[in-house]
Amino acid sequence: MRILVLVHGFPPQEQGGVERVAFEQARELVARGHAVQVFARASRPGGPGEGGATSDDEIDGVPVRRVVHDPPAVACFTDTWRSPVLDVAFAAALDEFRPDVVHVQHLVALSTRLLDACRRRGLPWVISLHDFFFLCHRTFLIDDTGRRCAGPEAGLRCGPCLKELGATPDEARLRFEEMAQLLAEAARVTAPSHAHARHFESELPFLAGRIEIVPPGLSPPGRRVKPQQPSETPLELLYAGPILPHKGIDVLIEALGRVAPGRVALEVRGGAVAQFEKFAAHLRQAAAGLEVRWRPGFVPGEIDEVFARADALVLPSRCDESWSRIAREARHAGLAVVAPATGGPAEGLCDGVDALLVAPDDAVALATAIERLATDRGLLTRLQDAAPPKVTSLAEAAAAVEAILERALVRPNRRARVTVAYVVKNGLPELADSLAAVRAQQGDFDLVEILAIDSGSSDGSRAVLERAGVRVIDIPPESFGHGATRNLAARTATGELIAFLTQDATPLGVRWLEPLVAALAEDPLLAGVWSRHVPRQGCHPMERRALATFPPFASEGPWIAQARGNPAYAEHPEQHWWFSNNACLIRRQVLEQKPFPEVWFGEDQAWARAVLEVGWRTRLVAASVVEHSHGYRAGENLRRHFDHARAMRDIFGWRDTAGLGECIRGALRETGADCRWIRAHEGRAAVLRWAPRALSYQAAAWAGRWLAAQERRLPARLRRGLSLHESRLVAR
Numbered sequence: 159m160r161i162l163v164l165v166h167g168f169p170p171q172e173q174g175g176v177e178r179v180a181f182e183q184a185r186e187l188v189a190r191g192h193a194v195q196v197f198a199r200a201s202r203p204g205g206p207g208e209g210g211a212t213s214d215d216e217i218d219g220v221p222v223r224r225v226v227h228d229p230p231a232v233a234c235f236t237d238t239w240r241s242p243v244l245d246v247a248f249a250a251a252l253d254e255f256r257p258d259v260v261h262v263q264h265l266v267a268l269s270t271r272l273l274d275a276c277r278r279r280g281l282p283w284v285i286s287l288h289d290f291f292f293l294c295h296r297t298f299l300i301d302d303t304g305r306r307c308a309g310p311e312a313g314l315r316c317g318p319c320l321k322e323l324g325a326t327p328d329e330a331r332l333r334f335e336e337m338a339q340l341l342a343e344a345a346r347v348t349a350p351s352h353a354h355a356r357h358f359e360s361e362l363p364f365l366a367g368r369i370e371i372v373p374p375g376l377s378p379p380g381r382r383v384k385p386q387q388p389s390e391t392p393l394e395l396l397y398a399g400p401i402l403p404h405k406g407i408d409v410l411i412e413a414l415g416r417v418a419p420g421r422v423a424l425e426v427r428g429g430a431v432a433q434f435e436k437f438a439a440h441l442r443q444a445a446a447g448l449e450v451r452w453r454p455g456f457v458p459g460e461i462d463e464v465f466a467r468a469d470a471l472v473l474p475s476r477c478d479e480s481w482s483r484i485a486r487e488a489r490h491a492g493l494a495v496v497a498p499a500t501g502g503p504a505e506g507l508c509d510g511v512d513a514l515l516v517a518p519d520d521a522v523a524l525a526t527a528i529e530r531l532a533t534d535r536g537l538l539t540r541l542q543d544a545a546p547p548k549v550t551s552l553a554e555a556a557a558a559v560e561a562i563l564e565r566a567l568v569r570p571n572r573r574a575r576v577t578v579a580y581v582v583k584n585g586l587p588e589l590a591d592s593l594a595a596v597r598a599q600q601g602d603f604d605l606v607e608i609l610a611i612d613s614g615s616s617d618g619s620r621a622v623l624e625r626a627g628v629r630v631i632d633i634p635p636e637s638f639g640h641g642a643t644r645n646l647a648a649r650t651a652t653g654e655l656i657a658f659l660t661q662d663a664t665p666l667g668v669r670w671l672e673p674l675v676a677a678l679a680e681d682p683l684l685a686g687v688w689s690r691h692v693p694r695q696g697c698h699p700m701e702r703r704a705l706a707t708f709p710p711f712a713s714e715g716p717w718i719a720q721a722r723g724n725p726a727y728a729e730h731p732e733q734h735w736w737f738s739n740n741a742c743l744i745r746r747q748v749l750e751q752k753p754f755p756e757v758w759f760g761e762d763q764a765w766a767r768a769v770l771e772v773g774w775r776t777r778l779v780a781a782s783v784v785e786h787s788h789g790y791r792a793g794e795n796l797r798r799h800f801d802h803a804r805a806m807r808d809i810f811g812w813r814d815t816a817g818l819g820e821c822i823r824g825a826l827r828e829t830g831a832d833c834r835w836i837r838a839h840e841g842r843a844a845v846l847r848w849a850p851r852a853l854s855y856q857a858a859a860w861a862g863r864w865l866a867a868q869e870r871r872l873p874a875r876l877r878r879g880l881s882l883h884e885s886r887l888v889a890r
Contacts, residue, residue, distance in 0.1 A: 161259055161261055163195070164197050164265070165198050171201075171224075175374075190557075193255075238295060259345070261284050262285045282345035285346075287349045294310060296319060310330075314722070347369050349369050351502040351505045353480075353500070364682045364745075372558045375549075375551055379487055393422045396471050400428050406518070415448065428454075471496070486546075494542050496515075512544035574654060574678075576653045576656075577656050578596050579608075581640075585617075589623075592661065597626065599671045601672025603671065609651055641754035641764075642754075644658060648744075665784050670782050674742075684776065685774035686737065688776070691711065697787040700832050700856070717778035719770060720774075720776075734770060759883055760805040797880055800865055825857040836849075
């Protein structure tokens with residue numbers, strides 16, 4: 159393979175954790191016979207200057223092209239992740255080297271525009287998630303106060319952090335959307351730990367099951383030889399890493415101030431980082447009077463010497479470390495470790511066995527752990543002598559990366575594979591027209607099958623299905639459930655996208671399915687999309703008005719529902735649960751994670767609520783249209799609204815509190831709206847013809863709501879008679 163490695167820095171100039179991983183993996187891949195080219199950012203010697211200048215080098219057999227780019231301290235926000243400075247140099251590197259695949263080790267201080275160049279050339283890319291850069295412009299999910307951030311909330315929570323850059327909320331959302339798209343388009347995505355992968359999956363649910371775990375390789379240091387010290391000797395602590403806020407060294411200094419004097423001594427091995435010199439100076443002032451030795455950072459070859467003087471490594475990170483090389487190296491060297499009880503360290507260490515794990519960003523908890531080690535030397539010895547964690551060797555890590563890069567070269571069929579699924583019982587006459595319309599669909603997708611779950615049709619529907627080439631699954635009528643039956647269809651479907659249609663929904667035109675497929679392709683966070691409904695011929699005007707004025711159908715712009723990043727969701731969540739599986743398209747991946755709730759009514763809205771609250775979105779696609787409406791008479795409308803009000807209470811927790819007087823006023827108000835709509839669309843004569851029926855129709859609807867509120871006072875037999883759902887169960 160020809161592999162181009164994209165990274166923000168590379169040894170020997172840069173020696174951070176990601177840079178070392180990139181170097182080690184590149185060197186091992188070269189040793190395995192692959193052609194590797196590194197494209198790395200570099201700083202201009204002597205300070206910032208004009209960017210774009212390139213230089214070529216070779217480090218231990220690995221060719222490296224360094225491109226100067228020093229992002230300004232104050233920049234336009236979009237330039238912090240879409241800078242054009244590197245475009246020409248990167249395009250030249252791609253055209254000269256002609257890689258088969260691009261391995262993105264990091265993009266911080268680089269630009270997402272570089273992957274635009276890969277996209278234009280049809281090059282697949284693999285992204286390795288070493289930190290939270292793809293979720294957070296500060297990289298580590300640390301907010302503007304220096305504390306842990308719960309997550310970007312689709313960009314909504316980023317506002318305070320962006321004030322210094324003069325960025326707008328729209329720009330924060332733009333960054334979130336673009337990073338999500340890059341991850342969705344990646345041929346493969348890797349993470350160093352399951353904990354890190356889970357964090358990304360919780361923010362970007364389309365990544366669930368897609369992230370491959372590749373722990374960085376490690377060449378463990380030797381066991382340190384340190385003579386036993388008297389119990390009164392201060393405990394020798396080591397902090398090794400950059401002096402940066404997310405590493406929590408300020409938390410460590412505060413914790414040391416809480417430990418009894420003379421019990422501990424700390425050696426800090428790490429230098430100040432550009433733009434954080436004031437932070438480092440403040441730490442030195444805060445440590446005045448404490449036994450703290452400040453020494454420069456070290457190169458990998460000096461690690462044995464650094465570990466030899468220490469009893470325990472303290473990793474005080476306030477952010478979630480994705481893996482933590484230094485903690486594992488310390489354990490192999492025979493040091494005890496104090497680390498956060500989150501992220502990669504918690505995955506590789508065991509509290510009380512080989513480490514003490516504490517809540518991150520908690521100086522009191524950290525001080526308590528340090529005090530325990532200082533006063534209980536037996537505990538210290540047990541932690542030091544515990545078996546070190548198993549680690550992946552450099553060769554094993556390279557082999558895993560090699561396999562992932564090779565799989566990235568396999569180009570999947572880009573045409574979406576679609577199953578259209580029906581739930582059917584006595585669907586004539588509309589079913590035949592609906593099937594014919596589905597068969598006529600055109601677009602950039604493959605209709606791999608039409609599937610129907612039939613629950614005891616007796617009107618000839620089954621013969622119609624068979625003549626249309628539909629794969630039919632028969633179930634007993636008593637086993638039917640709106641959610642359960644659709645979940646059965648999803649489990650047996652072969653398409654990656656599943657379009658659900660009811661037997662009385664007929665697609666209009668040959669482009670009903672294509673815009674639904676396109677919408678899912680454009681937005682990786684869409685769980686499902688649904689079609690606009692128009693009334694059938696002969697539908698009464700009250701139903702026509704209801705469809706015409708239903709907010710999603712009447713909206714001039716796109717109707718996208720989401721919980722995260724949406725302040726309006728907290729005020730009226732039920733308006734964002736609107737979703738109809740009369741005609742919709744859903745990712746099978748989502749239905750595997752979040753199947754339809756097996757409720758008796760409103761399973762599509764209950765499903766929408768469930769997916770929205772874990773980070774997905776839904777969308778009405780107005781260009782996709784089906785003919786679907788109900789010609790309910792007054793009695794059916796009463797029962798329909800009785801069921802709807804009960805479902806909103808029982809399933810969604812929304813209790814209808816409208817009193818009898820309010821219901822009467824509501825019926826009159828809606829009747830008036832019907833009459834005005836009929837007059838505008840059908841003329842005055844039509845108002846005279848329809849007004850009495852409109853009044854009975856609306857009075858029935860509000861009566862259904864009112865009776866549902868009184869349900870517990872009604873006799874059981876009357877409750878069953880009022881329910882359209884329960885009467886249909888009896889019919890089945």
